[in-house]
Amino acid sequence: MPRHRDNGAPTFSLAGTMSYRKGMFAFFNGNSSDYQKAVREGGTIAGYTVVKINFDGVQLQSAGKPIDMKVGTAMRQEGGNWELTGQDEWTPSSDTDASSENQDTNEVPAVSLPSSGAESDVLKRLMERRQQQLK
Numbered sequence: 001m002p003r004h005r006d007n008g009a010p011t012f013s014l015a016g017t018m019s020y021r022k023g024m025f026a027f028f029n030g031n032s033s034d035y036q037k038a039v040r041e042g043g044t045i046a047g048y049t050v051v052k053i054n055f056d057g058v059q060l061q062s063a064g065k066p067i068d069m070k071v072g073t074a075m076r077q078e079g080g081n082w083e084l085t086g087q088d089e090w091t092p093s094s095d096t097d098a099s100s101e102n103q104d105t106n107e108v109p110a111v112s113l114p115s116s117g118a119e120s121d122v123l124k125r126l127m128e129r130r131q132q133q134l135k
Contacts, residue, residue, distance in 0.1 A: 014028060016127075016130060025038045025040055026038070048060035049062070067084060
């Protein structure tokens, strides 16, 4: 299946999850700063509430409809509706931190999230853990 380029449609992906002493966190990356954040259970992204976080994904809910989102998958807004896409179906545009040169390697793309104390530490640990998993 061919990879689709981001054509400006709102898109966010689940970069990873991590258990931290303050609870589970989900890390999202997207083509808008609104979608680049760390979220705890009960937090929101793009109108969805994060109702459950586990190590391989999250469960989002909007208008009573649950959506299971695995790490590496993305949500893309088409015609006003959000659609879940697989990791092979979405490639971030060149204005995000993931570059085309690391798409065919085991490197983890860089994720831009607001840097604040605890979230920045959590992100650093998540990325180090992911690097270890890929070795």
